[in-house]
Amino acid sequence: MLNKQIAEIFRKTAQILEIKGDNPFKIRAYQRAADSLENVNEDLEDIERQGRLCQIPGIGHDLAQMISEFIGYGAIKSYDELKQTIPEGLLELLSIPGVGPKTAKLLYDQLKISDIQTLEKYAKEGRLQALPGFKVKHEENILRGIELVKKGMERMDLGTAYRSAQKFVGILNKHPAVKRIEAGGSLRRMKETVRDIDILVASNKPREIMDDFVKIKEVKSVLGQGPTKSSVVTKEGVQVDLRVVDEKSFGSALMYFTGSKAHNIRLRQVAIKKGLKLSEYGVFKKEKNIAAGFSEKEIYRLLGMPYIEPELREDSGEIEAAAKQKLPDLIKLEDIKGDLHMHSTYSDGNYSMEDMALAAEKKGYEYIAFTDHSISLKVANGLDLHALAKKRAEIEKLNKELKIKILFGTEVELDADGKTDYSDKVLSEFDIVIGAIHSGFRQSKQRVTKRLIKACLNRHIDMIAHPTGRLWTVREAYEVDFTAFFKAAGDTGTFLEISSFPTRLDLNDVNARRAKEAGVGLAISTDSHHIEQLDYVKFGVATARRAWLTKKDVVNTLSLKELMKVKK
Numbered sequence: 001m002l003n004k005q006i007a008e009i010f011r012k013t014a015q016i017l018e019i020k021g022d023n024p025f026k027i028r029a030y031q032r033a034a035d036s037l038e039n040v041n042e043d044l045e046d047i048e049r050q051g052r053l054c055q056i057p058g059i060g061h062d063l064a065q066m067i068s069e070f071i072g073y074g075a076i077k078s079y080d081e082l083k084q085t086i087p088e089g090l091l092e093l094l095s096i097p098g099v100g101p102k103t104a105k106l107l108y109d110q111l112k113i114s115d116i117q118t119l120e121k122y123a124k125e126g127r128l129q130a131l132p133g134f135k136v137k138h139e140e141n142i143l144r145g146i147e148l149v150k151k152g153m154e155r156m157d158l159g160t161a162y163r164s165a166q167k168f169v170g171i172l173n174k175h176p177a178v179k180r181i182e183a184g185g186s187l188r189r190m191k192e193t194v195r196d197i198d199i200l201v202a203s204n205k206p207r208e209i210m211d212d213f214v215k216i217k218e219v220k221s222v223l224g225q226g227p228t229k230s231s232v233v234t235k236e237g238v239q240v241d242l243r244v245v246d247e248k249s250f251g252s253a254l255m256y257f258t259g260s261k262a263h264n265i266r267l268r269q270v271a272i273k274k275g276l277k278l279s280e281y282g283v284f285k286k287e288k289n290i291a292a293g294f295s296e297k298e299i300y301r302l303l304g305m306p307y308i309e310p311e312l313r314e315d316s317g318e319i320e321a322a323a324k325q326k327l328p329d330l331i332k333l334e335d336i337k338g339d340l341h342m343h344s345t346y347s348d349g350n351y352s353m354e355d356m357a358l359a360a361e362k363k364g365y366e367y368i369a370f371t372d373h374s375i376s377l378k379v380a381n382g383l384d385l386h387a388l389a390k391k392r393a394e395i396e397k398l399n400k401e402l403k404i405k406i407l408f409g410t411e412v413e414l415d416a417d418g419k420t421d422y423s424d425k426v427l428s429e430f431d432i433v434i435g436a437i438h439s440g441f442r443q444s445k446q447r448v449t450k451r452l453i454k455a456c457l458n459r460h461i462d463m464i465a466h467p468t469g470r471l472w473t474v475r476e477a478y479e480v481d482f483t484a485f486f487k488a489a490g491d492t493g494t495f496l497e498i499s500s501f502p503t504r505l506d507l508n509d510v511n512a513r514r515a516k517e518a519g520v521g522l523a524i525s526t527d528s529h530h531i532e533q534l535d536y537v538k539f540g541v542a543t544a545r546r547a548w549l550t551k552k553d554v555v556n557t558l559s560l561k562e563l564m565k566v567k568k
Contacts, residue, residue: 002044004160004236006070007037009079010063015094016082018101032058036350039532045071057350089114097145097474106131120146148473154195156238157472158539159502161187161194164238168199171216172242177205179247184257188310190542192505193472196239198257206244213242249281251295256280262315263308270303270319278303311545330545331524333538335557338367341411341434341465341497341525342534346391347372348380349529353391353406354398359531361404367560369407369432370395371465376413376421377438383410385426392429405560407431411465416440416447418454420461427460432567434497436465437478445479452480456488462567463495463523468511472503482511486518493521493568495555498547500526500540501533512547521555521566 014030017023036058040047047053048071053064066076083091092115093104107113110131113122122128123139123146156164165183173181178201182188185198203209210230214222223231223239231241245253256264257280271278276285282293283302293299297307305322309330312318321327343349344356351359353370360368372391373380383391388410395406409432412420420427420435427433435455443451455461467485468477489496496515499506504527507515512522524540526533544554551557555566 002071003037003040004163006044006067007034009066009070009076010034010037012091012094013079013082015091015101016086019086019090019105029058029060029063032350033063035530039350039530041532041535087114092116093119096142096149098141099145116146116149144476148476151473155193156195157502158187158190158192158194158505158542159536160236160238161197162502162539164234164236164240165197165199167218168197168213168216168240168242172199172201172209172213175209175212177203177208179203180250182254184254185259188258189260189313190311190539190546192508192543196241199240199242200250200254200257201242201244202247202250203244204246209244210242245280247294249293251297251299252278252282252293253280255296255299258310258313260314263313263318266315266319267303270305274303276302309545311542312548314546328548328550331541331549331551331554331557333541335551335554336365336524336537336541337559338365338369338556338563339526339528339534339537340369340407340409340432340463340523340556341371341499342368342528343372343411344370344391346370346381346383346387347377351531353394354402356528356531356534357398357402357404357406359534361402363534365404367405367407367563369409371409371411371432371434374410374412374421376415382413382421388426409434411436412461413438414451414455416443416451418451420455420458424460427458430460432463433461434463434465435461437469441469441475441478443478445481448478449481449484452485453488456485456492456494459568461494463497464489465497465525465527466499466501466504466506467496468506468508470504470506474503477506482514486515486520489515490519493566495521495523495567498522498524498540498543500524500536500538500543502536502539505539505543507543507547509543509546512544512549516547516549516553522549522553523555525556 010030011034014027017027036056040056044067048068053059053067054061070076087108090104090108093099093107094101096116107119111122113119119142123142126139128134128139129136165187169181169183172178180202182200183197184200187194187197201209206228210225213230214225214232218234219232220235221233223233228244231239233239268278276283283299300307306325306327308318308322308327339360342356344353345351357368373382375382375384392408395408398406408430410430411434412422414420414435414437437451452464455464468480470477496507498512515522524537524544526536528534555563
């Protein structure tokens with residue numbers, strides 16, 4: 001959590017420097033440092049204590065000193081002084097997608113706008129069109145961006161929620177009075193966004209646990225503290241609720257607090273038909289506990305059905321499937337044999353191919369694909385033909401030295417009409433080709449669908465990356481005719497990606513399930529730009545499980561030999 005706080009300071013520093021027109025290399029250094037810190041899984045205090053801060057990519061001596069200053073004093077003097085050099089509230093505007101440093105400065109200089117509420121008011125009234133270059137579409141884009149910011153304030157992405165919960169669960173699990181502990185709620189169901197964190201503990205010493213819970217160093221404020229329930233807000237603004245129950249009721253309480261509400265209602269209806277009463281305290285018959293409450297499995301068994309995995313508990317057919325003993329054998333993390341979408345320092349990645357490959361090898365992967373960006377995506381250092389030749393030679397060398405098999409791949413850009421920026425001859429030389437849209441997000445539904453179908457029809461494109469282009473708190477998904485798109489993908493044997501990146505999770509669970517039903521092959525990939533991001537695969541697998549996917553529905557559960565046979 002400390003990592004994210006300091007990363008946010010470095011990111012805001014970069015934004016202020018950009019507003020002031022400072023050195024672009026200095027700005028990029030702060031941005032790169034922020035990216036690195038967000039992906040460090042170790043506690044920064046431990047790294048600092050061991051003198052290893054400068055071993056973090058992008059962290060030099062000066063930035064390491066700033067990190068140490070924040071760890072010691074809870075603030076960075078130079079950052080606080082830098083903030084005073086721009087109007088108060090200007091940074092708030094930069095949180096809105098589409099409002100960059102130049103636009104924010106223009107809004108303040110011309111209209112004295114320094115907060116989101118005023119900006120929203122002016123945009124709705126059409127007053128922004130008085131600014132040079134501003135049109136109706138610019139106001140509409142800003143209003144859409146403000147809505148995304150509001151959603152981000154209400155909920156957090158799955159990755160942020162998971163990290164916050166793991167921190168608290170890890171600390172509480174060491175408490176001698178804790179017998180069992182688990183995070184519940186929508187996080188346990190692995191929904192793509194989460195409102196707050198629910199943690200359940202089994203213990204016979206609840207007051208002792210509550211006293212220690214509110215004193216955890218990540219806690220910023222205490223919303224309430226009771227004998228069996230307490231709520232706190234972390235320094236990152238995440239609400240964490242803790243409940244303590246008797247161990248004999250832990251299973252029934254976990255089931256209740258995991259939800260979903262609709263799933264729980266259906267379970268209670270099943271219980272009533274069997275002459276039972278189901279609650280968070282257990283299963284009862286004629287007001288007597290019949291020894292069901294310790295575990296979820298025994299409760300489901302008593303209701304006449306097999307255990308239903310948390311990811312399926314959305315009242316989307318799981319109750320009926322369980323009653324007929326037809327629940328799917330969901331894909332598991334250990335089923336994944338390789339990652340087909342990652343980046344290296346050849347484009348916009350933070351690590352060399354060798355470093356990324358060694359990390360993937362430690363995960364037990366059989367293969368990986370380096371799909372660096374293609375030539376026209378200059379902002380991500382897209383590769384020209386010379387760089388491609390150099391990259392291919394390095395892959396051939398690494399394949400002789402490493403156990404893991406490295407595939408020569410590309411994330412090729414699809415232009416406004418769905419054409420690629422590499423020729424067919426160049427594309428034919430890759431082991432795997434991913435097509436991707438990184439521009440033209442506001443095209444009509446018909447035109448976007450046409451682009452995607454054209455990509456599917458390209459005999460060299462094996463997979464479509466993050467197919468709807470959504471990015472949590474940055475942009476909504478573009479509109480797609482999924483019926484036509486999925487048919488094209490199924491007919492041509494084009495794989496569709498479930499991006500594990502927690503701010504993407506694209507395809508989402510609903511669309512991944514539809515794609516499966518349309519006969520489309522799906523690939524769970526991470527789009528990793530950093531070694532630690534390889535672990536994001538767990539979020540992609542969770543999304544696939546929510547989509548009712550099994551091992552046979554996901555192509556990168558195949559061996560490399562099998563994958564090469566089924567790819568286009």
